Amino acid sequence: MSTVKENLSILKVIKPLLKREMPPPGFIPDSILNGVATFSSARGKISHLSNLERLITTLCHKEPDHVPSSSFVMSAARHLVNASFPEFALKPAITADILYTVFEQIGGELIIPLIDLSVEAADFGQKIIYPENSTPFPDYSEPLIKDVSDYRKIKRIDFRNAIRMQSIVEVCRILVKKVGLRGIVTGWCFCPLEILNMMRGAKNFFRDCINYPQEVKAGCEIVTDVLMEFVDAQLDVGVPVISFDTLFASWNGVRKSLWEELEGTFVNDLSNLVHKRGALVAIHNCGNGIYFDSLIRFMAPEIISYAHLPDDCSNNKELKNRYGDQVVLMGNLDTAFLSYMTPMEIMDECKKLINDLADGGGFILAPGCEYPPNLPLDNARAIIKAAQLHG
Amino acid sequence: MSDFDSQEALLTALSETILHHDDEKMEHLLNAVVKEGVSPEKIKQKLIIGLESAKSRIMTNHLSMAEFLVCLDTAIHGLENVALSGSRENETQKNNRIVIGVVKGDPHDLGKTIIESVYRAYGYTIFDMGSNVSVEKFLKGIEQHQATILAISAMMSTSTVNVEPIIHEAKKRFPHIAAIVGGAYMNEKLATSYGADAYSENALTVIENTETIMNNGR
Numbered sequence: 001m002s003t004v005k006e007n008l009s010i011l012k013v014i015k016p017l018l019k020r021e022m023p024p025p026g027f028i029p030d031s032i033l034n035g036v037a038t039f040s041s042a043r044g045k046i047s048h049l050s051n052l053e054r055l056i057t058t059l060c061h062k063e064p065d066h067v068p069s070s071s072f073v074m075s076a077a078r079h080l081v082n083a084s085f086p087e088f089a090l091k092p093a094i095t096a097d098i099l100y101t102v103f104e105q106i107g108g109e110l111i112i113p114l115i116d117l118s119v120e121a122a123d124f125g126q127k128i129i130y131p132e133n134s135t136p137f138p139d140y141s142e143p144l145i146k147d148v149s150d151y152r153k154i155k156r157i158d159f160r161n162a163i164r165m166q167s168i169v170e171v172c173r174i175l176v177k178k179v180g181l182r183g184i185v186t187g188w189c190f191c192p193l194e195i196l197n198m199m200r201g202a203k204n205f206f207r208d209c210i211n212y213p214q215e216v217k218a219g220c221e222i223v224t225d226v227l228m229e230f231v232d233a234q235l236d237v238g239v240p241v242i243s244f245d246t247l248f249a250s251w252n253g254v255r256k257s258l259w260e261e262l263e264g265t266f267v268n269d270l271s272n273l274v275h276k277r278g279a280l281v282a283i284h285n286c287g288n289g290i291y292f293d294s295l296i297r298f299m300a301p302e303i304i305s306y307a308h309l310p311d312d313c314s315n316n317k318e319l320k321n322r323y324g325d326q327v328v329l330m331g332n333l334d335t336a337f338l339s340y341m342t343p344m345e346i347m348d349e350c351k352k353l354i355n356d357l358a359d360g361g362g363f364i365l366a367p368g369c370e371y372p373p374n375l376p377l378d379n380a381r382a383i384i385k386a387a388q389l390h391g
Numbered sequence: 392m393s394d395f396d397s398q399e400a401l402l403t404a405l406s407e408t409i410l411h412h413d414d415e416k417m418e419h420l421l422n423a424v425v426k427e428g429v430s431p432e433k434i435k436q437k438l439i440i441g442l443e444s445a446k447s448r449i450m451t452n453h454l455s456m457a458e459f460l461v462c463l464d465t466a467i468h469g470l471e472n473v474a475l476s477g478s479r480e481n482e483t484q485k486n487n488r489i490v491i492g493v494v495k496g497d498p499h500d501l502g503k504t505i506i507e508s509v510y511r512a513y514g515y516t517i518f519d520m521g522s523n524v525s526v527e528k529f530l531k532g533i534e535q536h537q538a539t540i541l542a543i544s545a546m547m548s549t550s551t552v553n554v555e556p557i558i559h560e561a562k563k564r565f566p567h568i569a570a571i572v573g574g575a576y577m578n579e580k581l582a583t584s585y586g587a588d589a590y591s592e593n594a595l596t597v598i599e600n601t602e603t604i605m606n607n608g609r
Contacts, residue, residue: 372551374552
């Protein structure tokens, strides 16, 4: 029986490889992955690795030739193809074009389609404002959840008609085909608390989490039901990693025990789905005092992208010692630095991060959050260059 | 006072209602302390101690932002109930009239709301301009309310640059104004480059930062 299962898994690996696409890493036997990583790590000491070799080596917690990196540039690159903010948000062919151009012109090994925070909320019916010169955001004068009783009334939408989520799937599909085996395209999904927050407004939502947790959970259940289809659809088009944004699992959100009660079950379902399909779970959280321990317990992620230190660590070295063997750490260049530092200064900051986090592999250099959308891209290039030079 | 051994114990329990964000118990205890003849100043002092306790807990990661927000709600509720907030405007508070708002192009008003609540809880007089506020509206607010402090929040990277023209115009027209700024993409160096007198990282430091500006004679 196990041989049949193994053969099926091998088929799931071979089929994407024949199309020159990255197979689900979870279906690649550990012995092969570790063998590739060990060999690449050794080869990396004398020659350059390919992007994929570098990522696999890193994911297996071995040292590559240099650390992989992501500039986390999203809409900031819209000028490269003369697109506007609304086009970046709403037209999947243009979005994919922008992200692919970033991959080609700026570099990095990961391609992450973080479009904006309003994608899922928009499909649930939240009115969104699409400014010409800024990122889309919910119209908080007309929240979809007006009253605490509205959580249970959220409509369980038909995913086939979820225009914006479908457009993310399309972006993933285009990128997976174009990037092939030259890098890894991750999917993206906001977790239910953040989506409800977009439909309620933060002030009231925070209060509801504390005063009406059962109502909030009822909302989470409806939203998660649709998110399962969203994640499934992204996996269907071949992304080998899904990134989940879990902002509320930090002191910027709700208390750890409350987060576990409100969102724990739901993120567990989402990450189980990803793992069951052989893909990897990445977490992105740009809050202060992230609950690494809870996130690892509920989601068993392979990667955590962070902006600030977790609640149980006081510096990056401590973080590396405590969690470095459990997850690949991705981050955590201060995005504010990108606004005013020169490329040389950015490279120095990156070097500090590499010194603290790169030993033994398992580190991806990146800003703690999205590259600020209205900045020039010089500092994005500096991040990638720093990885190549100092990593 | 039957449930408490002393007036001090009663006041301590009142103070603790903030940490437990228990509005109902606070109202009950406020009635009790008023009956006891405790001075409004002493009540205020105890409420501030409760707020300080919440503040120190969030600083040591023992309280989340959501909980801090509801603690602030309870503190404001208590201060309003004893008619302490704003109604006893003395000379110092007159000098601390604050116009607060979120920059143009930015709808995120949670940070601003928390800061506003902290200011109110500490007895400052606040004039809220809301979110997505234009330069002109900020200027009109300063003039109309004779503000001495301008508090600006910018939570998006795309809106952070909009802080600079507000400070520039405000200082040109009202040289006495002191500007304090904060937001997700802000830091001290950026704030200084925009002409701000102070940067506040969060709600926990804003009172100290504001007092520093005032003490520096701004």
